[in-house]
Amino acid sequence: MFEHNEVNGLPAEDSAGVPLGPPATLLKRWPYARPLVLLHSGRPHPRWARWSLAAEPVGFLTLETDHTWRTRGKLPAPTAALDGRVADLEQDLSALPGFGRIEPASAAMEANQAGGWACVLSYDLGRHFEPAAQLTEDKPVRARDDRGWPRIALAWCPNVMVFDHAQNQWRWRGCPTALAELQASLAQPMTTELEAELEAELEAKPENVQQIGTLESSFAPEDYLNAVERAVAYIGAGDVFQVNLTQRFSASFDGSVRELARGAFTSAEPHYGAMIDLPDGRGVISMSPELLLEVDPRTRQVVTRPIKGTRPGTADPAELEQSEKDCAELTMITDLMRNDLGRVCRLGSVRVPEPRVIEAHPTVLHGVSTVTGVLRDEITMVDLLRATFPGGSITGAPKIRAMQIIDELEPVRRGAYCGSIGWIGADGSARLNIAIRTMMLTGERTLDRWDRLQGVLDYGAGGGIVADSIPEAEYRESLDKAAVLRMAIKAPETAASTVK
Template sequence: MNFHIKDLDYSIPPTKYFDIIKNNDWSIFLNSNYEKYSDQRFDILTSNPIEKIILDRTDRGSKINKDNIFEKIQNIIKKNQCSSQKEIPFCGGAIGFMSYDYGNELHNIETKNIECFNYPLVAFGIYDWCITYDHLKKKSFILYHKKNEIVDKIINYKFTDKELSQLRNFKSVSSCESNMTYDLYKSKIKKILSYIKKGDCYQVNLAQRFSLGYEGDEYSMYEILNSSFASPYSAYMNYPFGKILSFSPERFLSIQNNIVETKPIKGTRPRSEDLEIDKMNLHELKTSDKDRAENLMIVDLLRNDLGINCKNGSIKVDKLFEIETFANVHHLVSTIRGEVDKSSSIYNLIKDAFPGGSITGAPKLRSMQIIDELEPNNRSVYCGSIGYISFDEKVDLNISIRTMLAVDNNLYFWGGGGIVADSDIKSEYNESIAKVKPLLDTFSD
């Protein structure tokens, strides 16, 4: 399928172009924060999909269900297939999210926790145009298959000085609350430790959910938070059922020319304004036997997950126990690669690897059952995945940690960590707070 490209003015920030479309139907901003993290070089902005693929909990018996939704996406991608170009990450295709709860459906876990959000299990829009910023080449362009009113508006848009200096409006209107007290969180960790001792599991990821009331524009909130919470796999997503604000540092899957890469995070230390303390925290993470063991468990799990659909012998651990530093935390990250087997497909691989092992634990099924038993509320988009499948079958999906849901002037976000046999309860609780500290600090100002 052919597409057209028109260059745009790279000096205009992508945030300003998104201002034009932010209130459009299913508007999306995939934000690389390249100036801070060179892992990603592209920003992608779009809206008004030509088709919507939605899976709700009530769809178990309908034409689209948990098992065939990726067949539906695959058929659309094949029908509109484009030739792959290295400099173009997304030539139209599917952009959206899979909720963590979709993972429960895939693994036949009948959820016991309380569902608090009316978000779908899966939602992908099929988009035939987008704005792309290539921050490595310092160029921006609009790509489209057919001209429409939005494309014409963007190509011909003249920004005013007022628009370029527009102030943002957002404030919190209630104090932040967790769905678990410290004592309750402590009791949940003790329960996990008892399961580990009995041999049920080796590691379980436990999270608490925070909430507060707010007033103002959600995209303004995203921009304010992004200034201190920027990450390479960030996203702002505008849906009628709510907004998603993701500041994820973690890649779930990248696929290009049938080569798949995953970069699990396991191991965290807080940043400090005191340089000596910051260096000490980094060194402690780098040399921690506990964190290395925890990371290695997940590496082994993901090698097995990828191995279901990858060519025999192709899976390699490219990097083990690398340190990646972000605004508020240091993380221990590993990189695993493989080649998708010709007898399978990228769609089978995505489904069989979901949800990412770094946010479940090991073994995956049992840890997911324990998470469902112990966490009071459903995770929804948190710990799911956000990203795209392009018409040329390039894929980039995050793990949607550091991710917030804005619904009816209430904001929800989570913090958690992996519990293993030698976990210290107080340290694990502090880690769950450290991961969301910039959010808490922003809302307390």
């Protein structure tokens, strides 16, 4: 996304002499009075996770549940007119910097076209892109929209700080005055003494301690088993080959979102991590290892990397590699994503350079494929999202029928979970994850601080149901996947956490 010493297609300034440390340290030293976007590659990889990005949003644009746009702060010119009822969603989005036609950045790009959007795209946005996924009147949506999460939440970030993990170096792009002021507030050296002082302060101040209540599921155990049985019945009837079923774990939360994120990133080391402060007492922390979309506007290449098949990190990789069931599931979703990209890519350009590889992450092993293509000249970012969102690995196949079954079986809307979180640059560059292993925080900010929130924490976990799925095994798997949340809460690098 940011290569050849460029950010958004323009030369970036190196940060020589500004000892900021690695990106996760910003979660401690970022000013409390300022919102923060941190897109974090916790386990650097020279190809898939080389860059982390930090920025202060200056404005927000949200698509609310009542299908209205809401604007806050300073936004680029085309955005100001969107405040109010949506007339044509795709037309509105296409007018935003970065969402229109994907073209290589020009050296003469206007200053107001630098930067880009930190994006939180709700899973429920998929119904706007795929109207056929709506259930019919005789089968109403069961899922309650009890959190009221925006279908789209965009944070406009004209000035960005980019960390190159390969070079161990920060780079800057944006207004020199704004960046100089931000640098000045962040540039205090992180000496060992200061690190110890900050840790002691976190332990001493009650406002930095996480208070997290008992985790409760959106499903009673017997209801989840019944939902799996119904999904298997749909598969047996020929409606779908696979459907992804999830349950939501929720708990009360009172504490520092940034400290929670720091612990999460330490324990999970995600390829596509994110911590984004949003207005109206909302925030997200994502520990996702999965890439939905990466777009290079210079070459028009698009990449997706679906995941299917998971084992504990201590397992033998050969066991996952030799699993016919997991291989078949990944092949099915790879074909789905290949077909999705084929809707917007040049004829014959869609390839599968990696049909299946086993990737090791801190706590798990995953089966992953890589699908690439070259976008047609007329394609916009909105066209690409319409063709691919939500990702097939978290719906099932065929996608539209799987989404209908999900709405019928799951008791609550997914919100940001299983949607997508990441970056869309004003130049058409993009890197968006699939928002699995993601915490949604909803409530009220306290102490007049962006990092402090009191409310509820939600975390989804589930898996793909296929013809031979055993309900009890699927239920246990969903509980095992929720262990990532428990690790994040109890990670030793966080402030003191309590789980009632």
